[in-house]
Amino acid sequence: MSVNYEEEILKRRNLLKASNWRIEKEGDWWKSHQQKGIPAPPIVKPVPENAMLIDLVQPEELTIKDIPLFDAVSSRKSHRAFTDEKISLEELSFLLWTTQGVHEVDKKKIWTKRVVPSGGARHPFETYLLINRVEGIKEGVYRYHPIENKLILINSQIDQETVKKAWYQDFIGKSAVIFIWTAIPYRTEWRYSLISYKDILIEAGHICQNLYLACEAINAGTCAIAAYEQKVVDSLIQVDGKEELAVYLAPVGKI
Numbered sequence: 001m002s003v004n005y006e007e008e009i010l011k012r013r014n015l016l017k018a019s020n021w022r023i024e025k026e027g028d029w030w031k032s033h034q035q036k037g038i039p040a041p042p043i044v045k046p047v048p049e050n051a052m053l054i055d056l057v058q059p060e061e062l063t064i065k066d067i068p069l070f071d072a073v074s075s076r077k078s079h080r081a082f083t084d085e086k087i088s089l090e091e092l093s094f095l096l097w098t099t100q101g102v103h104e105v106d107k108k109k110i111w112t113k114r115v116v117p118s119g120g121a122r123h124p125f126e127t128y129l130l131i132n133r134v135e136g137i138k139e140g141v142y143r144y145h146p147i148e149n150k151l152i153l154i155n156s157q158i159d160q161e162t163v164k165k166a167w168y169q170d171f172i173g174k175s176a177v178i179f180i181w182t183a184i185p186y187r188t189e190w191r192y193s194l195i196s197y198k199d200i201l202i203e204a205g206h207i208c209q210n211l212y213l214a215c216e217a218i219n220a221g222t223c224a225i226a227a228y229e230q231k232v233v234d235s236l237i238q239v240d241g242k243e244e245l246a247v248y249l250a251p252v253g254k255i
């Protein structure tokens with residue numbers, strides 16, 4: 001089968017276009033589930049029964065040093081070398097809160113307001129952590145519950161051979177903790193139907209930029225990662241790659 005490169009490129013560029021809700025489309029097949037009156041999906045993945053939960057430091061109790069925003073923005077850059085130093089639980093709590101912290105939960109539990117913006121306040125992401133060196137936390141895969149402000153243990157028996165196949169760049173595995181953001185596309189599709197994907201990808205950028213800036217306050221560094229082995233990373237964090245899939249990674253370590 002031959003594929004026309006130019007046609008394929010043009011097709012894929014459609015992802016970058018703004019939607020035009022005013023254009024009349026035939027039928028109503030394109031309408032979102034919200035427009036069809038279907039109830040909204042959960043705002044956060046629930047805590048599994050009997051899950052092991054780890055308390056994080058509450059945002060109002062954080063004692064991270066203040067640094068001028070100007071300095072954080074000026075010195076932000078990608079780091080690909082980290083020391084062996086551990087990250088403290090308080091520092092990890094700070095990084096999680098600055099990336100996905102929740103300000104407000106809708107009374108009807110349809111939306112949340114968070115530290116980052118999200119089209120229609122849909123917030124389609126979950127945050128997983130592959131922890132290597134965090135004080136007081138065993139190595140393993142965890143998920144952040146942003147409303148409870150807790151970590152949920154997903155797997156403490158990580159197969160290091162699988163981890164090695166997850167990405168192409170060795171420095172990622174040498175970090176103290178790897179942030180892995182998944183998208184649950186339906187959270188956005190429920191409201192925005194076919195035009196959800198542009199929003200989802202833009203929003204991932206907002207989250208990662210906050211991580212870069214927050215790292216500046218704790219003498220740590222990070223590097224945005226879009227190049228990874230999709231199936232391996234999805235299996236590492238135990239998501240199906242369909243209803244939920246990894247979209248962006250960021251290793252964090254002391255510098």
Ligand SMILES: Cc1cc2nc3c(=O)[nH]c(=O)nc-3n(C[C@H](O)[C@H](O)[C@H](O)COP(=O)(O)O)c2cc1C
Pocket residue numbers: 076077078079080169223224225226227228
């Ligand atoms: C969407 C995105 C994907 C990226 N993917 C990778 C990656 O897979 N591996 C990597 O080493 N750096 C990656 N980077 C980091 C860029 O290479 C880096 O931002 C760029 O070289 C500019 O350097 P700076 O961040 O220090 O300004 C990515 C950055 C972005 C925004």
